[in-house]
Amino acid sequence: MKPLIRIDGIEKVQGKIQVPGDKSISHRALMLLSIGKGPGKIKGLLKSADVLATLRALQAMGIVITEEKDGVLVHGKGLYGLQEPVDVLDLKNSGTTMRLLSGILAGQPFTSVLTGDDSLRSRPMERIIKPLRKIGANIYGRAGNSKAPLVILKSSLKGGVYQGVVASAQVKSSLLLASLYHKDSFTYVESQRTRDHTERMMEYLGIPIEVEDNIIKMNRNHPLINSDKEFFNKDLEVPGDISSAAFFIALAAGRPGFEIIIENVGINPTRVGILEVFNAMGADITILNERSLSGEPVGDIRVRGKTLKNIPISEERIPSLIDELPIIAVIASQAEGDMEISGAGELKVKESDRIAAVVEEMGKLGVTIEEKPDGMRIYGGQRILGGSVSSHRDHRIAMSLVIAGLLSTEGVRLSGEECIDISFPDFFSVIEALRKS
Ligand code: S3P
Numbered sequence: 001m002k003p004l005i006r007i008d009g010i011e012k013v014q015g016k017i018q019v020p021g022d023k024s025i026s027h028r029a030l031m032l033l034s035i036g037k038g039p040g041k042i043k044g045l046l047k048s049a050d051v052l053a054t055l056r057a058l059q060a061m062g063i064v065i066t067e068e069k070d071g072v073l074v075h076g077k078g079l080y081g082l083q084e085p086v087d088v089l090d091l092k093n094s095g096t097t098m099r100l101l102s103g104i105l106a107g108q109p110f111t112s113v114l115t116g117d118d119s120l121r122s123r124p125m126e127r128i129i130k131p132l133r134k135i136g137a138n139i140y141g142r143a144g145n146s147k148a149p150l151v152i153l154k155s156s157l158k159g160g161v162y163q164g165v166v167a168s169a170q171v172k173s174s175l176l177l178a179s180l181y182h183k184d185s186f187t188y189v190e191s192q193r194t195r196d197h198t199e200r201m202m203e204y205l206g207i208p209i210e211v212e213d214n215i216i217k218m219n220r221n222h223p224l225i226n227s228d229k230e231f232f233n234k235d236l237e238v239p240g241d242i243s244s245a246a247f248f249i250a251l252a253a254g255r256p257g258f259e260i261i262i263e264n265v266g267i268n269p270t271r272v273g274i275l276e277v278f279n280a281m282g283a284d285i286t287i288l289n290e291r292s293l294s295g296e297p298v299g300d301i302r303v304r305g306k307t308l309k310n311i312p313i314s315e316e317r318i319p320s321l322i323d324e325l326p327i328i329a330v331i332a333s334q335a336e337g338d339m340e341i342s343g344a345g346e347l348k349v350k351e352s353d354r355i356a357a358v359v360e361e362m363g364k365l366g367v368t369i370e371e372k373p374d375g376m377r378i379y380g381g382q383r384i385l386g387g388s389v390s391s392h393r394d395h396r397i398a399m400s401l402v403i404a405g406l407l408s409t410e411g412v413r414l415s416g417e418e419c420i421d422i423s424f425p426d427f428f429s430v431i432e433a434l435r436k437s
Contacts, residue, residue: 004388004413007405010251013258013305015437017430019245021046021238022266023423024169025197025296027054027096029236031177032201033074034063035082035104040233043071046241049421050094053116057101060085076233079180084110088149091116093351093422096170098148099128100198103174105152106137107181115149119351119393125150127166128174135160135178135186159184159220167192167319167346169270172216176202176209179218180229190214194319195270197296204295207231239266239298243323244424246274247399248434249303250327251406253283254334258305260434261288267299273321274328275301281308281335308335310380315343322346326400329358332378333367334407341375351422352394361389361401365412386410395422402431 026046031054033040045051055065062083064075082104091097091114098114105112115121126146132139138153139145159182162175172188176198179186193214202209207229210217245262252258267275267287275285284306287299310332313321321328325347332339347354359371366385370377386408391398398420405412420427 002415004415005417006411006413007402008411009408010406010435013252013255013260013434015434016261016263017248017434018263019240019248019265019430020048020424020426022241023048023050023243024096024195025201025238025266026051027100028173028197028201029238030054030058030065030074031100031104032205033076033233033236034058035079035180036076036205036231036233037078038233039073039075041068041071041073041235042238043235044238045072046238046423048423048425049092050097050423053092053094054097054101057089057091057097060087060089071235074233078230079107080109082108085112088113088115091120093117093119093419095120095123095351098125098150099170099174100177102128102132102139102150102152103177106132106139106155106178107157109154111154112152113149114152121148123147124349127168127171131162131171131175132178134162135175135182137178157182159186161187161189163189164191167194169194169196169198169319173198176216176218180207183220185220186218188216190216192316192319193270195268197268200295201236204236205231205234236294239293239296240264241423242266242271242274245301246324246327247403248430249274249278249285249301250331251403252303252305253278253285254308254331255305255407256307260303262301264298265301267297267301269297270320273317274324277311277313277317277321277328278308280311282306283308310335310337310339310378312340312342318344318346323396326354326358326396327403329369329376329378330362330400330404330407332380333362333369333382333384335380337380339378339380341378342372343374345374350394350396352392352397354394354397357392357394357397358400361392361397362404364389365404365408384408386412388413388415390414391416391419393419395419395424399424399427402427406431
């Protein structure tokens with residue numbers, strides 16, 4: 001058995017760091033440039049296990065992707081340039097790849113079979129199967145069309161209006177991508193606003209798309225539309241991932257004396273829930289150098305440690321900080337008062353059941369958190385003592401526990417840390433650099 005890695009408490013945090021490219025944007029960039037026409041370079045692409053799953057799947061369908069000095073070059077073949085994969089596409093741990101790619105594959109004149117690891121095969125897929133079937137897709141899944149492996153056959157897609165049931169950017173994006181493959185107008189109404197990277201990138205690439213609040217229209221009568229919906233590629237630049245930055249924002253936010261600047265981070269309004277919550281808790285967070293990168297807002301995030309006071313987090317905020325809830329829970333245990341997180345049932349169907357994982361593992365470190373059916377109650381003012389914990393093979397749980405270790409009095413031993421590769425391969429190097437600065 002691999003030895004557990006040890007994370008000791010950190011006395012001081014002071015410095016400037018960078019985090020790798022945004023995972024959501026990286027997936028979308030690879031997929032959209034593969035079905036756009038001509039070459040398109042991606043600067044700052046995240047090279048992590050999840051994004052590699054997308055890259056390999058596209059390569060398996062004949063897309064040539066080459067490594068250049070200053071980025072990754074995708075040789076797009078247009079909407080109908082993908083080739084039938086000769087084998088099952090193994091998408092490993094990546095839910096985003098499976099759900100978004102299904103939208104593209106529903107529009108192809110060939111058969112594809114999609115699978116993944118134990119975690120991905122246990123995650124809910126009826127949320128894309130049902131709506132894709134509604135617009136005419138021949139898509140099937142095991143367990144009564146609810147789980148992967150998925151099979152997608154040649155289909156004839158149609159448009160219409162789809163009212164979103166689950167607040168999920170993955171479901172929305174799957175349908176928006178599928179709508180490139182039919183001749184009708186298509187409207188997606190979101191039940192709650194979720195991350196809008198697909199919409200922004202489509203707009204950036206010149207795909208006619210209109211967004212008004214929670215209504216997204218791919219309009220056939222749009223003056224810009226061409227008859228076959230083909231679009232030409234442009235170079236793209238991916239900002240740093242706020243969900244990766246979150247671990248360092250959290251590390252510094254609640255400890256007076258700690259200060260950190262994280263450069264070049266995406267601050268898309270649909271993703272900044274963690275900044276809003278920490279600010280409402282009394283944090284000192286400033287955005288410096290605000291600018292725009294390929295249609296996405298970006299800035300440097302400066303965090304100065306303060307004593308924080310807990311606030312409740314309820315359903316309307318959840319989509320804007322869904323991936324940050326485990327690390328927010330760690331920090332809430334250090335703040336004054338209690339934090340009640342509700343309306344966050346989606347946490348149970350991520351790479352692991354993140355409610356159960358946080359409660360169980362933080363418990364092993366001496367921190368009491370109560371599990372609720374759709375969230376958790378975190379008691380504030382606790383000390384993170386230390387102990388041995390497990391990642392549940394979930395990258396965000398693993399990194400949250402490492403930060404808990406840095407804030408602990410006796411140190412944390414972690415098993416299963418290799419899953420951090422899913423989204424942040426250099427995570428430990430950034431921590432080492434911080435320890436030395
Ligand atoms: C993602 C959307 C979110 C998020 C996931 C990435 C995306 O999932 O949790 O890490 O890139 O669209 P849901 O759409 O299922 O909420």
